[in-house]
Amino acid sequence: MIEIKNVSVDFDGFKAVKDVSLTIEDQDTYGIVGFSGAGKSTLVRTINLLQRPSAGQVLVDGVDMLGLSKKDLREKRKKIGMIFQHFNLLNNISVLDNVIFPIKRDKISKEEKKQKALKLLDLVGIKDKADAYPRELSGGQKQRCAIARALMSDPEILLCDEATSALDPKTTKQILELLKSLNEKLKLTIVIITHQMEVVKDLCNKCAVMEEGRIVEQGPTLEIFANPKNRLTKEFVETTTNVEQTIEDVKENLGIIKEDETLVQLKYLGDSTTEPLISDIYDKFGVETNILAGSIEFITGVPVGNLILTFKGEDSQIDKVIEYLLEKEVGVKILGGRDGIL
Ligand SMILES: Nc1ncnc2c1ncn2[C@@H]1O[C@H](COP(=O)(O)OP(=O)(O)O)[C@@H](O)[C@H]1O
Numbered sequence: 001m002i003e004i005k006n007v008s009v010d011f012d013g014f015k016a017v018k019d020v021s022l023t024i025e026d027q028d029t030y031g032i033v034g035f036s037g038a039g040k041s042t043l044v045r046t047i048n049l050l051q052r053p054s055a056g057q058v059l060v061d062g063v064d065m066l067g068l069s070k071k072d073l074r075e076k077r078k079k080i081g082m083i084f085q086h087f088n089l090l091n092n093i094s095v096l097d098n099v100i101f102p103i104k105r106d107k108i109s110k111e112e113k114k115q116k117a118l119k120l121l122d123l124v125g126i127k128d129k130a131d132a133y134p135r136e137l138s139g140g141q142k143q144r145c146a147i148a149r150a151l152m153s154d155p156e157i158l159l160c161d162e163a164t165s166a167l168d169p170k171t172t173k174q175i176l177e178l179l180k181s182l183n184e185k186l187k188l189t190i191v192i193i194t195h196q197m198e199v200v201k202d203l204c205n206k207c208a209v210m211e212e213g214r215i216v217e218q219g220p221t222l223e224i225f226a227n228p229k230n231r232l233t234k235e236f237v238e239t240t241t242n243v244e245q246t247i248e249d250v251k252e253n254l255g256i257i258k259e260d261e262t263l264v265q266l267k268y269l270g271d272s273t274t275e276p277l278i279s280d281i282y283d284k285f286g287v288e289t290n291i292l293a294g295s296i297e298f299i300t301g302v303p304v305g306n307l308i309l310t311f312k313g314e315d316s317q318i319d320k321v322i323e324y325l326l327e328k329e330v331g332v333k334i335l336g337g338r339d340g341i342l
């Protein structure tokens with residue numbers, strides 16, 4: 001478990017991290033999202049003390065990192081692996097030697113080191129590239145090599161600083177899948193910094209949003225996606241759902257909405273699929289629905305749905321429909337259409 005308590009980082013008077021507190025549980029896949037310059041890297045580097053905080057405390061498994069001797073800190077750091085956007089491989093040695101590098105000086109035989117490295121290269125899916133040089137690898141393969149290298153000292157925590165930001169979308173998905181499998185197989189705790197909300201959506205069970213050195217919102221990814229509160233969080237969620245843009249598009253094409261229709265957004269979570277609800281709406285209340293747009297995202301395996309539709313019927317019946325939907329825990333937002341709001 002990682003506990004960051006009231007941590008601030010000050011660079012000659014410039015506060016890059018401001019009084020941040022964060023708890024990351026064992027085997028979390030914790031996303032830290034924010035725009036460039038928000039302080040994400042600086043914050044995460046305080047976990048292994050690559051960056052010393054100016055104030056506050058960092059506890060890893062209950063151990064106060066700032067209280068460790070140099071030697072103990074070196075040992076502790078071995079349990080915290082790190083990977084980066086630009087891989088940071090050594091170009092003049094082979095993939096295998098890159099992976100061995102962190103334990104090069106350890107007192108085990110060369111052969112044992114080699115076997116361990118080969119096993120890890122197999123685990124990350126590039127065993128056949130052991131004798132290749134980094135320049136012969138694709139971006140995805142380079143990151144796989146960097147991951148194998150990070151695993152060489154049997155870490156319990158893996159810090160990923162924009163690890164997929166230099167990769168194309170398909171390779172990004174593959175690397176995120178690999179990280180997810182390592183999280184499960186090796187019980188690895190993963191902290192991933194990213195400016196892409198898509199990464200959080202695909203990998204993280206929890207996340208925090210950072211802006212100007214502060215955490216503006218944090219929580220389980222599902223909650224963040226289902227009900228973002230902060231302006232910036234909403235902006236990040238919107239990048240994956242495009243709901244607001246869809247609503248704008250619908251409003252711009254008002255021709256598709258007739259005068260006697262009400263434009264509504266429905267939002268639902270989990271198993272409450274809307275299909276039976278929509279037939280209920282007609283059967284019980286005589287209100288017709290017309291679906292204009294819809295999306296379903298799976299967040300940590302739970303569906304989060306958004307539907308943009310119109311209701312057509314008596315106003316009093318539509319009110320009953322809305323009440324009925326709210327009872328079924330479907331979020332309802334009237335976007336316009338009634339009383340000439342549109
Ligand atoms: N070593 C440093 N010295 C001075 N300023 C720094 C240093 N590292 C980062 N900063 C500044 O701190 C702010 C946050 O940087 P960083 O943590 O890298 O943000 P992010 O990773 O979110 O892009 C930026 O304004 C950056 O210029």
Ligand SMILES: [Mg+2]
Pocket residue numbers: 040041042161162
């Ligand atoms: Mg950064």
